[in-house]
Amino acid sequence: MALPPILQNLPLPIIGSPLFIISNPKLVIEQCKAGVVGSMPALNARPAEQLDEWLAEITETLAAYNKANPDKPAAPFAINQIVHKSNDRLEHDMALCAKYKVPIIITSLGAREDVNAAVHGWGGVVLHDIINNKFAKKAIEKGADGLIAVAAGAGGHAGVKSPFALIQEIREWFDGPLALSGSIASGDAVLAAQAMGADFAYIGSAFIATEEARAAEAYKQMIVASDSDDIVYSNLFTGVHGNYLRGSIEAAGMDPDNLPEGDVKTMNFGGGSAKAWKDIWGSGQGIGAIREVVPARVLVERLAREYQAARRRLALG
Numbered sequence: 652m653a654l655p656p657i658l659q660n661l662p663l664p665i666i667g668s669p670l671f672i673i674s675n676p677k678l679v680i681e682q683c684k685a686g687v688v689g690s691m692p693a694l695n696a697r698p699a700e701q702l703d704e705w706l707a708e709i710t711e712t713l714a715a716y717n718k719a720n721p722d723k724p725a726a727p728f729a730i731n732q733i734v735h736k737s738n739d740r741l742e743h744d745m746a747l748c749a750k751y752k753v754p755i756i757i758t759s760l761g762a763r764e765d766v767n768a769a770v771h772g773w774g775g776v777v778l779h780d781i782i783n784n785k786f787a788k789k790a791i792e793k794g795a796d797g798l799i800a801v802a803a804g805a806g807g808h809a810g811v812k813s814p815f816a817l818i819q820e821i822r823e824w825f826d827g828p829l830a831l832s833g834s835i836a837s838g839d840a841v842l843a844a845q846a847m848g849a850d851f852a853y854i855g856s857a858f859i860a861t862e863e864a865r866a867a868e869a870y871k872q873m874i875v876a877s878d879s880d881d882i883v884y885s886n887l888f889t890g891v892h893g894n895y896l897r898g899s900i901e902a903a904g905m906d907p908d909n910l911p912e913g914d915v916k917t918m919n920f921g922g923g924s925a926k927a928w929k930d931i932w933g934s935g936q937g938i939g940a941i942r943e944v945v946p947a948r949v950l951v952e953r954l955a956r957e958y959q960a961a962r963r964r965l966a967l968g
């Protein structure tokens with residue numbers, strides 16, 4: 652199956668993934684201008700009314716950029732909607748996405764037919780994130796256009812599956828748009844995701860260490876200084892298993908090697924988990940590749956260089 656037109660001919664097969672609290676219009680705009688799909692969670696706009704201003708800023712800035720650069724237009728942008736029942740802003744935020752005809756909606760934590768139908772109503776594309784093949788089938792049955800396979804080692808809420816297993820199982824029955832998420836932070840890994848059968852690499856943690864990211868300086872520096880040994884997988888902080896920086900757990904006075912179990916009933920994405928994410932810093936395992944804090948454009952340029960070099964090394968042109 653061909654990719655939807657909006658996802659065809661991107662300069663790089665990369666989606667900058669949504670990061671709770673951290674993604675903001677400046678980061679999204681720089682990602683898109685650099686040639687990767689930029690995204691942010693709708694919930695990052697607080698209060699909710701701010702989403703209107705943010706969507707206006709992104710839409711107008713990218714339209715002006717495309718007018719000035721018709722030969723090298725920006726990549727499209729995406730908004731992430733948490734469709735879990737604890738998100739009491741969903742209706743409000745979806746109405747604003749309809750107003751601005753947001754080209755791509757990324758849905759997380761549940762699959763909803765009404766949300767998918769609404770996005771299709773304004774000509775948008777829905778990508779839904781999943782951690783196993785069962786959820787993948789359910790998402791497509793409910794009308795999502797594409798999937799984001801969140802494998803082991805991803806930042807934030809992550810699965811436990813090897814990317815090889817997950818992509819292979821999904822590709823047995825699904826030939827639509829498929830992104831791979833989890834520990835991708837080099838151009839070589841982007842090419843590997845494609846070789847495995849994915850269309851796109853979905854990259855989160857690497858963008859935390861960018862100048863535009865709305866993260867504390869100490870958080871950015873901890874990403875730079877850490878590697879996969881410093882990532883702890885726990886369900887304590889939101890009720891759902893995710894990957895976090897060991898140093899931030901220690902700084903909060905807890906022993907990362909002896910964390911109690913969390914409770915899924917405490918899961919709350921309408922704002923309740925914001926405090927946890929402010930103090931306990933999420934990150935995937937791929938951050939060994941992150942050596943400095945740079946503008947998002949510079950990070951994308953590095954990924955592009957490495958991706959092209961990997962293609963040449965494998966004689967792929």
Ligand SMILES: Cc1cc2nc3c(=O)[nH]c(=O)nc-3n(C[C@H](O)[C@H](O)[C@H](O)COP(=O)(O)O)c2cc1C
Pocket residue numbers: 668669670671672673692731758759780801804805806807808832833834835853854855856857932933934935936937
């Ligand atoms: C700090 C942080 C916050 C995140 N917040 C969200 C979010 O709000 N919504 C979402 O769908 N995914 C969220 N994610 C998951 C990412 O979108 C993506 O799946 C993941 O970062 C990819 O793995 P990587 O970090 O190893 O690149 C978050 C990840 C991190 C590290």
